[in-house]
Amino acid sequence: MPPGLAASLIDAIGPDAVKTEPEDLAVYGYDADTAEAEHLPDAAVIPRDARQVCAVVRIAREHGLPIVPRGAGTGLCGGTVPVNGGVVITFNRMNRILELDVANRRARVQPGLINLDLSRATATHGLFYAPDPSSQKASTIGGNVGTNAGGPHCLSYGTTTNHVLGLEFVDETGELIRTSIDDPGYDLTGALVGSEGTLGVITSVDVRLMRLPESVRVCVGAFETVEAACETVSAIIGAGIVATALEIIDKVMVEAIEANYHAGYPTGAGSVLLVEVAGHTEEMNHNESAIADIARKNGALSWTTARDAAEREALWAARKGAAGAVGRIAPNYYIQDACVPRTRLPQALHAIDEIARDHRLVVGNVFHAGDGNLHPLLMFDRREVRQIQAVVDAGTEILRTCIDMGGTISGEHGIGYEKRETLSMVYSTADLATMGRIRDVLDPARRFNPNKIFPTGAICGEVTSSVA
């Protein structure tokens, strides 16, 4: 650690807000994707307010250190791992709703607020916050903004960026700047969402809240094959039915989920389709029966509607906890995130299956079918070196396949550290250079979360800790 760093930080934000001992720092070397804490920060700080964040940014700047903002550490691509050391800023103490404006359906929240806590707090007013990544019980709004998080309900409500009305962030000089999508000029708010902490440190978020729907239906059907479930999804979309979620779970995953959660998913079939529709009662009655007809025409082996809120919640809890059930199949898994145009889903799944087979890996699929957003889970055992390489190779082949189908390499998890070398598979040098221009303006010293998103050499001059 650079001399004087700890003293400056403690002086600015207090001794209880600064961690510098290796045993305290170990936890900040991980995210949900990382197996071993290979990279530790020089210090981790837990500020109480935006002013303290400004002070930390200034101190890190004086010491020439990287700054890595971190939410709950549920990221899946190493996005918050301090690969170049530096100061990790964590937001456990900045986790409040600052303003709840029911009349105008908006809220100003601190970045450390847990996603689900926002919807819980607004439910009594008939409102909710729509983006619901599977990690929503733990992940934070600030982290969600960083990765432009999605979730199963993106299909109808859009991703995080569609629900962020404005931001407050600390810029590279340590100044606080507020943005709003109503500001004239370039949409800076939109550019900051999904920038994975590389353009500034977000200290508050203005979010849009939506009215809770009058009526919600969740239906579940079993199909012989994943393809049949995909065809059903296409037919539902083709019929102009606006579903709020269309999720497919393949056989491998549904067996694991049911064994773990007993949520009521039909087992034994090749795939399961989960459909949610929400809106006004008349519309729901109509949509529910129209969807059931479509499912049967596409060979549904069974088709049931959850009877009440408890059944609906059980189905959703199990779906969102799918990754947690994988332990029944293998000691480790690697979840990939890729997106293809909706009509290419059957081919993409077929290709994923073949790639896994070529590498002698078991693959499970649980995905946002309505959005074309795939999440193959490659199962492996970390103790077997061959399998680790196979997973890495298979993961890259899957991404290449999705790009060839007109898709992309991340729908909602982000690029982070893990996928940065693959970004050049999607974008040309000129495209990346344009992104570099934005970085030049907002983070000219490459101090914010260095070595993330961009392939080595695509954006030069990233800051490295003096000791890392």
Add this chain to the structure above:
Amino acid sequence: MKVAGGDTIVPSTAQELADELRRCDASGLRVLLMGGGTLQGLGNPPKACDVTISTAKLNATIEYDPRDLTIAVGAGMTLRTLANTLAKNGQFVPIDAPHPDRATVGGTLAAGWIGPRRATYGRPRDYLIGTTAALADGTLSSAGGMVVKNVTGYDVSKLFVGSLGTLGALVRVNLKAIPSPQTMRVAIAALPEATRQRALNHIASLSIEPACALFVSGFHRDIDGTDGIDGRLFLLYEGSQAVVDRATRELRSALGAAGVPGTTILDQNAQRTYQRTLDACTSTIAQRSITLRSYGLPDNAFMRHATLETLAQELKLSLDAILDARTGDVVARFVARDAETMPYAVADLVDGARERLSNLTVIAGDPALRIAIDAWGPPPPSFEKLRALKERFDPRGTLAPGRLVGGI
């Protein structure tokens, strides 16, 4: 309206457009990018313009598989063509802008135009999933793609929203589409002064929200051709027939309880009538009118409307206004009795409005009137970053200098 300066170039391909930009940039020629020209009254006129580059020929559908619910089009495609293309498959993109026969997809996005239905569907930016832009130095640069969820590097496309042609030229726009609502219905009700507050309270508590809820005063000739009603409620309902029917019943009963005399229902002409309210937002009356848009929260929209009404009276101007109860926008067109008065009144008007309200933008008016005022007012807190972005993307100041906030 004469807006363009110098020669007009109409490139046939994106590459041609990029090459023209590079050529202009290298020879120090200032460029005005032009879509349909329908929103040239928004913002400041450019300080200088040597060449106008039109996107008119970049108007083709580039990729469209209806089953994917995504479409890629040339930035010069008109909103009408986009709507017709999608409508064949029961789809639409909710971009509500004036004069869709001329307004282009790229131009509307670049102008950052937002319409009333955003309360229901979100903003045009929320449907933008990818772009290709020609930068001032002739670089063709893409971001995003043809998928509806995409977190791969920076969302560069967003920066072009609201850039008014000062950052680069959109040449290709990728959009997410959604299924069209089965039914569209407009309900119009005259709201005599005494019933206004009660009616609005009732409407706020309806279980089915209208896709947009406007309170219109004036704009008679522009919207419904009726005279003598000083204020009326304009509601748009969209959805399935059953839902729209229930909404209508609930509305009639709410308005009845508030003492509102009667409600006119339009089904056949709903789309056309709604479009007329959008067209009204930028309609000008020769050199006698200037239109401001006040942004703010829905719950203080009536207060801002009243403030602007008082200002109009003080300056002896008449006021046509569209108040958007769901988004909080107030579009206010100030009209002078004669063309001689307005050039004197316009600076007092804009200054007076800005003394009382923040976040006001000039969105329409004769160029001769707009030359005397700053269309934007005080720059936003992030202005230094915006200015630095402009500098980094267009270091020679080739693109529409001075058109945007703070002289960008």
